[in-house]
Amino acid sequence: MSGVVRAAAVQLRIDVDDPDGNRARAAEAVADAAASGAQLVVLPELACTGYVFTDRAESRRRAEPRDGRTLSAWRDLSARHRLVLVGGFAELGEDGEVYNSAALCDGGELRAVYRKAHLWDQEAEHFRPGDQRPPVLATSAGRVGLMICYDLEFPEWTRLVALAGAQVLAAPTNWPAALPRPAGERAIEVVRVQASASVNRLFVVAADRCGPERGVDWVGGSVIANPDGYPLAGPPATPTPALLLADLDLTQADDKATGPRNDVFTDRRPHLYEP
Amino acid sequence: MSGVVRAAAVQLRIDVDDPDGNRARAAEAVADAAASGAQLVVLPELACTGYVFTDRAESRRRAEPRDGRTLSAWRDLSARHRLVLVGGFAELGEDGEVYNSAALCDGGELRAVYRKAHLWDQEAEHFRPGDQRPPVLATSAGRVGLMICYDLEFPEWTRLVALAGAQVLAAPTNWPAALPRPAGERAIEVVRVQASASVNRLFVVAADRCGPERGVDWVGGSVIANPDGYPLAGPPATPTPALLLADLDLTQADDKATGPRNDVFTDRRPHLYEP
Numbered sequence: 219m220s221g222v223v224r225a226a227a228v229q230l231r232i233d234v235d236d237p238d239g240n241r242a243r244a245a246e247a248v249a250d251a252a253a254s255g256a257q258l259v260v261l262p263e264l265a266c267t268g269y270v271f272t273d274r275a276e277s278r279r280r281a282e283p284r285d286g287r288t289l290s291a292w293r294d295l296s297a298r299h300r301l302v303l304v305g306g307f308a309e310l311g312e313d314g315e316v317y318n319s320a321a322l323c324d325g326g327e328l329r330a331v332y333r334k335a336h337l338w339d340q341e342a343e344h345f346r347p348g349d350q351r352p353p354v355l356a357t358s359a360g361r362v363g364l365m366i367c368y369d370l371e372f373p374e375w376t377r378l379v380a381l382a383g384a385q386v387l388a389a390p391t392n393w394p395a396a397l398p399r400p401a402g403e404r405a406i407e408v409v410r411v412q413a414s415a416s417v418n419r420l421f422v423v424a425a426d427r428c429g430p431e432r433g434v435d436w437v438g439g440s441v442i443a444n445p446d447g448y449p450l451a452g453p454p455a456t457p458t459p460a461l462l463l464a465d466l467d468l469t470q471a472d473d474k475a476t477g478p479r480n481d482v483f484t485d486r487r488p489h490l491y492e493p
Numbered sequence: 494m495s496g497v498v499r500a501a502a503v504q505l506r507i508d509v510d511d512p513d514g515n516r517a518r519a520a521e522a523v524a525d526a527a528a529s530g531a532q533l534v535v536l537p538e539l540a541c542t543g544y545v546f547t548d549r550a551e552s553r554r555r556a557e558p559r560d561g562r563t564l565s566a567w568r569d570l571s572a573r574h575r576l577v578l579v580g581g582f583a584e585l586g587e588d589g590e591v592y593n594s595a596a597l598c599d600g601g602e603l604r605a606v607y608r609k610a611h612l613w614d615q616e617a618e619h620f621r622p623g624d625q626r627p628p629v630l631a632t633s634a635g636r637v638g639l640m641i642c643y644d645l646e647f648p649e650w651t652r653l654v655a656l657a658g659a660q661v662l663a664a665p666t667n668w669p670a671a672l673p674r675p676a677g678e679r680a681i682e683v684v685r686v687q688a689s690a691s692v693n694r695l696f697v698v699a700a701d702r703c704g705p706e707r708g709v710d711w712v713g714g715s716v717i718a719n720p721d722g723y724p725l726a727g728p729p730a731t732p733t734p735a736l737l738l739a740d741l742d743l744t745q746a747d748d749k750a751t752g753p754r755n756d757v758f759t760d761r762r763p764h765l766y767e768p
Binding site: 221255295335336337339342347348349351361368371372373374375377378396397399400403404406408409412414416417446447448449478479480482485486487488490491493 | 529614615684688755768
């Protein structure tokens with residue numbers, strides 16, 4: 219697919235004690251994004267459950283199968299608003315395991331579920347890591363790849379998605395505001411997104427969260443970066459709810475050239491990279 | 494080696510028509526850095542020849558063997574000032590080929606030469622690409638890895654250096670100011686350095702150049718980034734000569750942990766990355 223796609227990153231306030239409210243806020247945000255012409259909407263990681271679970275019993279109780287309420291709602295939203303909807307959810311697998319997953323719904327259909335492969339901190343207590351590569355799908359809003367939050371810190375992972383043909387990397391995140399940040403500096407989470415967009419020449423739509431939760435604050439660093447690595451929208455100045463919108467000219471992501479003789483893919487020296 | 498090392502990135506004005514002047518300016522800058530206590534000094538790419546060669550005859554004429562004037566001077570400087578000196582030079586190889594190389598001298602000894610493996614734009618007309626991985630050496634200023642400019646755009650390359658144990662990545666660069674940069678944005682070249690430092694938890698000392706040369710301007714984006722990815726020094730506000738200094742606590746680069754349960758190396762899933 220070529221042409222211009224309007225993308226939205228939805229930065230949501232999420233409350234681990236209010237799953238119904240989270241689902242409602244997500245639905246409202248998707249409707250707002252659609253009203254603004256968005257064809258691809260990305261919600262945060264664990265958008266409807268929250269993140270800071272007290273114990274394994276709570277995360278398991280909140281997890282849902284693929285035909286559960288959250289993904290049913292997202293399928294409906296993607297049909298009603300005729301858009302591609304990506305968001306993170308706590309997945310109760312058919313194998314009985316709980317995963318930190320992302321779903322992609324397009325026109326009413328659940329097209330893909332990705333299970334986070336790199337787990338952050340206490341997630342390892344709640345989730346089984348995925349063991350599959352990120353999917354890249356041809357959708358009504360271009361070729362979209364999926365990954366989640368900490369996955370973005372592994373350039374090997376973003377490279378795989380790019381080499382598999384993604385024009386857009388859709389990344390639900392929950393970035394805890396853990397690291398001290400020097401005054402005047404952009405959050406390093408956003409910097410890493412910019413670099414990933416740049417070295418792979420693709421768009422990245424990262425949707426972060428906000429709202430303190432059981433003692434944890436969040437970066438609120440949602441951003442839409444272009445293939446040059448510069449933000450088209452975001453990050454917001456404060457970690458508050460935000461709807462970021464940007465028009466993505468997908469042909470820019472198909473062109474991996476960085477000059478008359480250079481190309482970020484063909485300039486690679488893969489045989490020198492092998493372990 | 495552990496402890497704190499004072500590092501310098503020297504941003505130089507370089508003139509392709511004045512190799513002797515370039516060599517003199519580099520020597521003066523190294524002396525200034527030493528007077529400020531620097532134990533590791535990084536000069537730009539092609540620090541004494543300049544970059545924008547008219548034709549192959551010129552680049553070949555300017556290239557020097559490893560026992561030529563430039564590296565002899567750098568060996569002497571590293572001995573006289575008791576420091577590790579890294580810089581870029583046009584190398585006339587024993588095989589008769591010309592390479593875009595970086596040298597590391599420590600205490601009067603030429604310890605390593607690295608030949609740039611990823612060539613930018615017209616470099617392919619002047620230089621043969623290297624076919625060896627970047628070296629990582631135990632020096633009097635810590636374990637130092639070498640690469641050059643466009644190499645930094647390949648996360649596979651920076652990862653190799655990190656996995657080989659580098660505490661500091663020393664990177665001579667000549668970043669042409671080619672891309673339009675949105676107002677208020679830091680140059681993407683610097684952003685990529687920050688991300689590389691962060692995902693690998695090492696220090697990066699990148700020394701860029703300035704001074705217009707045959708119609709080309711330069712980013713002047715020299716920077717010293719810490720393992721969190723934030724600049725300790727630079728980038729300078731303008732592309733003018735600058736001496737950046739920072740104290741690197743090398744133990745920070747030995748610690749790949751990013752939290753009580755996370756580690757940027759052991760959290761990798763290498764078997765999932767294989768092509």
